[in-house]
Amino acid sequence: MSRLYLDACCIIYLIExxxxxxxxxxxxxxxxxxxxxxxxxxxxxSRLECRVRPLRDKDTGLLARYDKFFxxxxxxxxxxxxxxxxxxxxLRAKYGFKTPDAIHLATAIDDGTDVFLTGDTTLQRCAEAKxxxxxx
Numbered sequence: 358m359s360r361l362y363l364d365a366c367c368i369i370y371l372i373e374x375x376x377x378x379x380x381x382x383x384x385x386x387x388x389x390x391x392x393x394x395x396x397x398x399x400x401x402x403s404r405l406e407c408r409v410r411p412l413r414d415k416d417t418g419l420l421a422r423y424d425k426f427f428x429x430x431x432x433x434x435x436x437x438x439x440x441x442x443x444x445x446x447x448l449r450a451k452y453g454f455k456t457p458d459a460i461h462l463a464t465a466i467d468d469g470t471d472v473f474l475t476g477d478t479t480l481q482r483c484a485e486a487k488x489x490x491x492x493x
Contacts, residue, residue, distance in 0.1 A: 359395040360433070361385075362465035364475035365406040365457075367491060368399065372407070372422050377493030378476060385474060385491065390431075398433040400441075400464040402457060435464045452482050462486055 363371075363382075370378040371386070389395050404427050411420035427434060435441075437460065444463035448454055454462065462483050465473045473486045481488045 359389060359392050360398050360468065360470040360472075361389045361395065362398045362461070362468070362470040362473045362486075363403070364461050364473065364477065364480075365399070365403040366476045367474050368403055368407050368423075368426065370476065370491065372426055373419070378491050381491045381493045382474070385489075396431055396433050397429070398435060398465065398468050398470050400435050400461055401437055402460050402464070404434065406457065433468070435468050437464070438467070441467050448483060448485070454480070454483075462488075 367382050369375060371382045386397070389397070404423075407423050407427075408420060410416070411423060426432070441460065441463045444466055445456070445459040448462055449456060449459040452459075458477065458480060462473060462480065462485070466485050471487065473480070473483075473488045474491060475488060476491045478490055481490065
Protein backbone atom coordinates (compact mmCIF):
# COMPACT_ATOMS: atom_id res chain seq x y z
CA MET A 358 0.00 0.00 0.00
CA SER A 359 1.48 3.30 -1.12
CA ARG A 360 1.36 6.23 1.30
CA LEU A 361 1.80 9.85 0.19
CA TYR A 362 2.22 12.53 2.85
CA LEU A 363 0.81 15.96 2.02
CA ASP A 364 2.43 18.95 3.66
CA ALA A 365 -0.12 21.61 4.64
CA CYS A 366 0.96 23.85 1.76
CA CYS A 367 -0.04 21.14 -0.72
CA ILE A 368 -3.47 20.86 0.85
CA ILE A 369 -3.87 24.62 0.58
CA TYR A 370 -2.77 24.52 -3.07
CA LEU A 371 -5.33 21.80 -3.70
CA ILE A 372 -8.33 23.18 -1.83
CA GLU A 373 -7.85 26.86 -2.63
CA UNK A 374 -6.87 26.16 -6.26
CA UNK A 375 -3.69 28.18 -5.77
CA UNK A 376 -2.08 28.49 -9.18
CA UNK A 377 0.31 27.43 -10.54
CA UNK A 378 0.64 24.67 -7.93
CA UNK A 379 -2.97 23.41 -7.86
CA UNK A 380 -2.66 21.49 -11.13
CA UNK A 381 0.68 19.97 -10.07
CA UNK A 382 -0.71 18.67 -6.76
CA UNK A 383 -3.85 17.39 -8.47
CA UNK A 384 -1.79 15.54 -11.08
CA UNK A 385 0.39 13.97 -8.36
CA UNK A 386 -2.70 12.86 -6.43
CA UNK A 387 -4.24 11.33 -9.56
CA UNK A 388 -1.02 9.40 -10.17
CA UNK A 389 -0.96 8.23 -6.55
CA UNK A 390 -4.66 7.36 -6.54
CA UNK A 391 -4.42 4.82 -9.37
CA UNK A 392 -3.69 2.23 -6.69
CA UNK A 393 -6.99 1.65 -4.82
CA UNK A 394 -5.08 0.70 -1.66
CA UNK A 395 -3.05 3.93 -1.74
CA UNK A 396 -3.52 6.36 1.11
CA UNK A 397 -2.92 10.06 1.58
CA UNK A 398 -1.42 10.92 4.94
CA UNK A 399 -1.14 14.21 6.78
CA UNK A 400 -0.90 15.41 10.35
CA UNK A 401 -3.50 16.88 12.65
CA UNK A 402 -1.18 19.91 12.44
CA SER A 403 -2.21 20.33 8.78
CA ARG A 404 -5.83 20.50 9.86
CA LEU A 405 -4.95 23.32 12.25
CA GLU A 406 -2.85 25.19 9.68
CA CYS A 407 -5.48 24.93 6.94
CA ARG A 408 -8.49 25.93 9.01
CA VAL A 409 -7.05 29.13 10.57
CA ARG A 410 -7.62 31.54 7.67
CA PRO A 411 -11.18 30.47 6.85
CA LEU A 412 -12.09 30.70 10.55
CA ARG A 413 -10.44 34.09 10.94
CA ASP A 414 -12.08 35.39 7.75
CA LYS A 415 -15.43 33.75 8.58
CA ASP A 416 -15.29 32.02 5.19
CA THR A 417 -17.71 29.16 5.85
CA GLY A 418 -17.52 27.88 2.27
CA LEU A 419 -13.75 27.46 2.37
CA LEU A 420 -13.94 25.97 5.86
CA ALA A 421 -16.48 23.43 4.62
CA ARG A 422 -14.17 22.45 1.73
CA TYR A 423 -11.31 21.87 4.19
CA ASP A 424 -13.54 19.90 6.55
CA LYS A 425 -14.68 17.72 3.64
CA PHE A 426 -11.05 17.08 2.65
CA PHE A 427 -10.05 16.16 6.21
CA UNK A 428 -12.91 13.68 6.48
CA UNK A 429 -12.08 11.89 3.21
CA UNK A 430 -12.21 8.10 3.36
CA UNK A 431 -8.70 7.49 1.97
CA UNK A 432 -7.05 10.15 4.14
CA UNK A 433 -5.04 9.13 7.20
CA UNK A 434 -4.98 11.96 9.71
CA UNK A 435 -1.97 11.13 11.90
CA UNK A 436 -1.83 12.08 15.55
CA UNK A 437 0.97 14.00 17.25
CA UNK A 438 2.42 11.27 19.44
CA UNK A 439 5.41 11.44 21.79
CA UNK A 440 7.42 9.51 19.16
CA UNK A 441 6.58 12.14 16.52
CA UNK A 442 7.57 14.96 18.87
CA UNK A 443 10.88 13.20 19.69
CA UNK A 444 11.62 12.69 15.98
CA UNK A 445 10.65 16.31 15.22
CA UNK A 446 12.98 17.53 17.95
CA UNK A 447 15.85 15.56 16.43
CA LEU A 448 15.09 16.88 12.92
CA ARG A 449 14.88 20.45 14.20
CA ALA A 450 18.21 20.11 16.00
CA LYS A 451 19.92 18.39 13.05
CA TYR A 452 18.62 20.54 10.17
CA GLY A 453 17.36 23.72 11.82
CA PHE A 454 13.86 23.27 10.37
CA LYS A 455 11.01 25.36 11.73
CA THR A 456 8.94 23.49 14.30
CA PRO A 457 5.87 22.91 12.05
CA ASP A 458 8.08 21.59 9.23
CA ALA A 459 9.91 19.27 11.62
CA ILE A 460 6.58 17.98 12.94
CA HIS A 461 5.28 17.29 9.43
CA LEU A 462 8.45 15.46 8.43
CA ALA A 463 8.52 13.49 11.69
CA THR A 464 4.90 12.47 11.21
CA ALA A 465 5.67 11.22 7.71
CA ILE A 466 8.71 9.29 8.94
CA ASP A 467 6.83 7.80 11.89
CA ASP A 468 3.97 6.73 9.62
CA GLY A 469 6.33 5.12 7.12
CA THR A 470 5.09 7.14 4.18
CA ASP A 471 6.72 6.54 0.81
CA VAL A 472 6.86 10.18 -0.29
CA PHE A 473 6.59 13.55 1.47
CA LEU A 474 5.04 16.08 -0.94
CA THR A 475 5.74 19.76 -0.31
CA GLY A 476 6.32 23.08 -2.01
CA ASP A 477 9.19 23.94 0.37
CA THR A 478 12.54 23.19 -1.27
CA THR A 479 14.43 23.57 2.02
CA LEU A 480 12.88 20.34 3.28
CA GLN A 481 14.82 18.33 0.68
CA ARG A 482 17.73 18.37 3.11
CA CYS A 483 15.93 15.77 5.25
CA ALA A 484 17.71 12.51 4.48
CA GLU A 485 15.30 10.54 6.67
CA ALA A 486 12.36 11.05 4.26
CA LYS A 487 11.89 10.92 0.51
CA UNK A 488 10.91 14.55 -0.12
CA UNK A 489 9.29 15.42 -3.43
CA UNK A 490 8.86 19.07 -4.42
CA UNK A 491 5.70 20.18 -6.21
CA UNK A 492 6.80 21.70 -9.49
CA UNK A 493 4.22 23.68 -11.48
